[in-house]
Amino acid sequence: MSEKDFAVPQKRHMGLKASKIISNTSIHILLAVISVIWLIPFVCILLQSFRVESTYQVGYVIPKQWGFDNYANLLKTDFPRWYLNTLIVALCAAVFQTFIVLCMSYALSRFRFKMRKPLMRFMLILGMFPGMLTMIILYRVLADLGMTQANAVPGLILVYIASSGMGYYVSKGFFDTIPKSLDEAARVDGATRLQVLFKIILPLSKPIVIYTILTAFMGPWGDYVFAQYVSFGTSAGKNVAVGMYGWLTNDQINKFYTSFCAGGVMVALPVTVLFMFLQKYYVEGVTGGAVKG
Amino acid sequence: MTKYSDLEYLRLSKGDKFLYRLKCFFSGIPLFFKNLILAIASAFKKLGLAVAHEAADLVNTFKNGSVPTRVSYAVMGFGSFCRGQWLRGLLFLLMEIIFIGYMILAGGYWLGMLPSLGLQGPEQVATTVTSLRGGTNTVYTTVYHDNSFRILLYGVLTLFFIVAFIYTWRVNIRQNKINDQIIRSGKKIKSAGDDMRSLVDNSFHKTLLALPLTGILIFTVMPIIFMILVAFTNYDGTHNGFSNNLFHWMGLNNFNEMLNWSSGATSYAATFGEVLVWTLIWAFFATFTNYFLGMLVAMAINKKGIHFKKGWRTILVLTIAIPQFISLLYVSKMFARSGIVNNFLMDMGWIDQAHLIKFWEDPTLARITVIIINIWIGIPYLMLITTGILMNIPADLYESAKIDGASAWQQYTKITLPYMLFVMGPYLLTSFTGNMNNFNVIYLLTGGAPTNNASSAPGTVGYTDLLITWLFKITQGAESKYYLASVVGILVFVVVAVISLVVYNLLPSIKNEEDFQ
Numbered sequence: 176m177s178e179k180d181f182a183v184p185q186k187r188h189m190g191l192k193a194s195k196i197i198s199n200t201s202i203h204i205l206l207a208v209i210s211v212i213w214l215i216p217f218v219c220i221l222l223q224s225f226r227v228e229s230t231y232q233v234g235y236v237i238p239k240q241w242g243f244d245n246y247a248n249l250l251k252t253d254f255p256r257w258y259l260n261t262l263i264v265a266l267c268a269a270v271f272q273t274f275i276v277l278c279m280s281y282a283l284s285r286f287r288f289k290m291r292k293p294l295m296r297f298m299l300i301l302g303m304f305p306g307m308l309t310m311i312i313l314y315r316v317l318a319d320l321g322m323t324q325a326n327a328v329p330g331l332i333l334v335y336i337a338s339s340g341m342g343y344y345v346s347k348g349f350f351d352t353i354p355k356s357l358d359e360a361a362r363v364d365g366a367t368r369l370q371v372l373f374k375i376i377l378p379l380s381k382p383i384v385i386y387t388i389l390t391a392f393m394g395p396w397g398d399y400v401f402a403q404y405v406s407f408g409t410s411a412g413k414n415v416a417v418g419m420y421g422w423l424t425n426d427q428i429n430k431f432y433t434s435f436c437a438g439g440v441m442v443a444l445p446v447t448v449l450f451m452f453l454q455k456y457y458v459e460g461v462t463g464g465a466v467k468g
Numbered sequence: 469m470t471k472y473s474d475l476e477y478l479r480l481s482k483g484d485k486f487l488y489r490l491k492c493f494f495s496g497i498p499l500f501f502k503n504l505i506l507a508i509a510s511a512f513k514k515l516g517l518a519v520a521h522e523a524a525d526l527v528n529t530f531k532n533g534s535v536p537t538r539v540s541y542a543v544m545g546f547g548s549f550c551r552g553q554w555l556r557g558l559l560f561l562l563m564e565i566i567f568i569g570y571m572i573l574a575g576g577y578w579l580g581m582l583p584s585l586g587l588q589g590p591e592q593v594a595t596t597v598t599s600l601r602g603g604t605n606t607v608y609t610t611v612y613h614d615n616s617f618r619i620l621l622y623g624v625l626t627l628f629f630i631v632a633f634i635y636t637w638r639v640n641i642r643q644n645k646i647n648d649q650i651i652r653s654g655k656k657i658k659s660a661g662d663d664m665r666s667l668v669d670n671s672f673h674k675t676l677l678a679l680p681l682t683g684i685l686i687f688t689v690m691p692i693i694f695m696i697l698v699a700f701t702n703y704d705g706t707h708n709g710f711s712n713n714l715f716h717w718m719g720l721n722n723f724n725e726m727l728n729w730s731s732g733a734t735s736y737a738a739t740f741g742e743v744l745v746w747t748l749i750w751a752f753f754a755t756f757t758n759y760f761l762g763m764l765v766a767m768a769i770n771k772k773g774i775h776f777k778k779g780w781r782t783i784l785v786l787t788i789a790i791p792q793f794i795s796l797l798y799v800s801k802m803f804a805r806s807g808i809v810n811n812f813l814m815d816m817g818w819i820d821q822a823h824l825i826k827f828w829e830d831p832t833l834a835r836i837t838v839i840i841i842n843i844w845i846g847i848p849y850l851m852l853i854t855t856g857i858l859m860n861i862p863a864d865l866y867e868s869a870k871i872d873g874a875s876a877w878q879q880y881t882k883i884t885l886p887y888m889l890f891v892m893g894p895y896l897l898t899s900f901t902g903n904m905n906n907f908n909v910i911y912l913l914t915g916g917a918p919t920n921n922a923s924s925a926p927g928t929v930g931y932t933d934l935l936i937t938w939l940f941k942i943t944q945g946a947e948s949k950y951y952l953a954s955v956v957g958i959l960v961f962v963v964v965a966v967i968s969l970v971v972y973n974l975l976p977s978i979k980n981e982e983d984f985q
Contacts, residue, residue, distance in 0.1 A: 234811030397791025
């Protein structure tokens, strides 16, 4: 064998390594580009919320004059009221919705009763109806109960909570993965089903409980359409989404564009901070539940 | 067509295999409908038999029953009281009292009005008032009579209540029958205490489900039934049922109004068809662009030798945290004619003032833009979901593929993709139907714009409107044709249900739930 024959595989090896470096570098660049694209709008919002020289939409991003004027201006509008409304609704919804979803998913995961399968199928079919359709009647019913316009907050809470049992899929999927033998062992030792839930299942379900609370909080925090329906015509009953949507209409945008950015930062901040800390649980819920369904 | 055995099938070439499966699918369609009809027929037969069986059982229980059992036919819960089950007895009796009271006081009226939805609308009553100076003035006051909206609502509720009452009555009699049997066999009957204990133990699911299901019944099932019924009335802004005109039953007229093709391109049906086609196109692209690109990003991050894996993931995940109404509204303004994107392109010298890109004004461009922005919205979710599944693919599959000399592309198409499609089939289906009803992205980005001026349908329908946003727009404004919105809603349901049913039956990965556990 000549030296040349040996050189070929070696060269090929070098080529492989080089191509690996090239591909890894290009993936790094690609990921960097993606990150930039994904962050651009948020960076723009943040920068423009500090723009002082004008309140309308401009073609440049970096402010010429920096300041907290837009944030101060928020206090002169109804924004604090909307913020409080949204906070109350989202907190209440998070607590009660989590309770209801956990009840529902535990029952459907652990009990085998006659109506279980038909019930699940029925809810699947119910989910195929566009939910938007029910808003008309829910609005009228809430209006009869005096829970619309300025009093929209309790009405919104009621509606967000009431149908939340339909969203049991993710947490049921999680409960399904907890071995049933644990339950049975406890039952043999004389625990009731209630005790099994509180002493065995819940302590093991921290990720899914946190995931449920987080998503239950985020739904109402950013909900636009039903809140718009219920608070129609008044400012006092609006949530942030409805209120701030009004700032971007054609006749308001020149006055409120930067206020929208400042408000957007205020709205995004608490959820982003929550996410920073609870990211692990959110990821676990999404990856675990979404597919098992 | 000829059916192949497994062995024959395996011997086919790749293209033939696909053709064969396609043929199987289409030749299966008539059979599917035949089975469906047969299933419906047998369901009716079963129902009839069940009713006959129930009736026979009722008669027999009465004939063979003890005195308390017989009294329970008229006074619910009497049997339970006699046997010391005071809790059940009390509940039964309470149900009966409330039911009779309700029917006499209110239910009868609502039920009687249901066929007509109200006889007399509001009227102006003139009263003559003598003023202090001696002249007379005529004062008009509006007197409200029937309220169609409430009649429909409470009428349906009353029907619900009647069904619930009949069911409770039946349960009451069945329990008496069981108790009779227990007494005859000389065993002990469960006490009220036993009942209470069972509610936190063996029947704990009843306690758990009571609250959620009540909520769903009142706030989802009831409204849906109500809105289905509205599709058969003329409920709209000018017939709101109480303050201007009553509304009435219209039969199938509304479906005719929506689906009648006779006036050609200006008919509502033409608009409906256009919006439906765009909705399907949108759902297809929104689902699959997100899916493949999300998977690509996930694979890029997961690849060996990539640094800051956690950092890349965190950046994408954090964008999920920001409420969509902020990001979508902001992005929609970025792409506006005077927005940042056009300004940036001008600064770079790629376009000039006269040629600003009309992202939201050109129908085709607007449609492409919403799909692209939706990718921006969707990739973080898909990246998260696919990351988990990608890690579950056994590594030795790739190892052996590498040894066999498979290229990266071959590994992707032969291992990764089939595995992902198999596992995520159901997810893709729900994601597709979810995208069909993706209100937020469309409404917050474009509000349906640009407006389709060729359409005469209510709700100023636009080129990017999905059925769901169109439905919402129909209910807005003074005209608000609620009945048409209901018709659209029912049609959306039909489309979603048909797609789900067909695809669900084709999916290979419908796992058995119990197997999974």
